[in-house]
Amino acid sequence: MSGLNLVVLASGRGSNFKAIQDHIDRGDLAAKIQLVLSDHADAPALDLAQAAGIPQAALAAADYPDRVRFDLALLEKIKAVPCDLIVLAGYMRVLSQVFIKEAPAPIINIHPSLLPAFPGLHAQRQAVDYGVKVSGCTVHLVNDILDGGAIIAQRVVPVLPGDDEDRLAARILAEEHRLYSEVIGKIANGQIKIKDQSVTILD
Numbered sequence: 001m002s003g004l005n006l007v008v009l010a011s012g013r014g015s016n017f018k019a020i021q022d023h024i025d026r027g028d029l030a031a032k033i034q035l036v037l038s039d040h041a042d043a044p045a046l047d048l049a050q051a052a053g054i055p056q057a058a059l060a061a062a063d064y065p066d067r068v069r070f071d072l073a074l075l076e077k078i079k080a081v082p083c084d085l086i087v088l089a090g091y092m093r094v095l096s097q098v099f100i101k102e103a104p105a106p107i108i109n110i111h112p113s114l115l116p117a118f119p120g121l122h123a124q125r126q127a128v129d130y131g132v133k134v135s136g137c138t139v140h141l142v143n144d145i146l147d148g149g150a151i152i153a154q155r156v157v158p159v160l161p162g163d164d165e166d167r168l169a170a171r172i173l174a175e176e177h178r179l180y181s182e183v184i185g186k187i188a189n190g191q192i193k194i195k196d197q198s199v200t201i202l203d
């Protein structure tokens with residue numbers, strides 16, 4: 001039983017993708033990553049996917065006239081494989097309304113702050129600069145409002161004296177690696193149900 005079919009979108013390092021695959025390999029997560037897609041051909045996430053024997057591909061934005069045509073090409077690759085859930089794992093492009101509408105499965109994202117605080121890019125830097133005493137990470141549904149989709153789960157992470165962006169990011173990242181697989185596991189076993197843009201969490 002391979003469980004939930006996942007397609008992962010990653011722009012860079014891929015540590016969240018790797019954490020999900022590690023949970024799958026350990027038998028902790030009833031899912032199968034069918035494809036890893038990136039908008040950067042040199043993304044380390046693609047090397048991690050290749051090493052894990054997972055099909056992977058990169059699409060270059062420069063090869064497409066606009067965001068919608070890029071997203072339609074992305075969708076074409078996603079629709080060619082079994083997909084129950086699209087997982088953004090450090091995917092650094094805003095998805096168009098067309099992508100959101102035409103996606104063959106729900107889309108989730110992990111964000112390194114306690115949304116709605118600090119949306120967008122460099123959330124950890126925003127938190128340090130603001131001087132908050134706690135931050136954290138959020139798993140949310142993806143819709144056409146950037147980082148505005150329904151919140152599925154959050155974890156609080158302390159901001160310690162002397163923290164800079166990198167130290168806080170590392171502390172939050174460790175929590176992301178746990179939270180994301182926990183949430184995907186609950187989607188796989190039906191404890192979290194997603195219908196259209198609403199989330200139901202069963203205790």
Ligand SMILES: Nc1nc2c(c(=O)[nH]1)N[C@@H](CN(C=O)c1ccc(C(=O)N[C@@H](CCC(=O)O)C(=O)O)cc1)CN2
Binds near residue numbers: 091141
């Ligand atoms: N339609 C949506 N698309 C995306 C969402 C979302 O909630 N709705 N989440 C983001 C993830 N993300 C933060 O969590 C994020 C990613 C990228 C950007 C952004 O401004 N990207 C720029 C390019 C930046 C770059 O190339 O360095 C852009 O796309 O023009 C903001 C937030 C994923 N997509």
Ligand SMILES: NCC(=O)N[C@@H]1O[C@H](COP(=O)([O-])[O-])[C@@H](O)[C@H]1O
Binds near residue numbers: 012111120
């Ligand atoms: N706005 C989106 C965003 O900032 N996402 C963040 O990018 C990092 C990707 O790391 P990874 O490639 O090692 O998973 C993660 O910290 C993720 O929360």
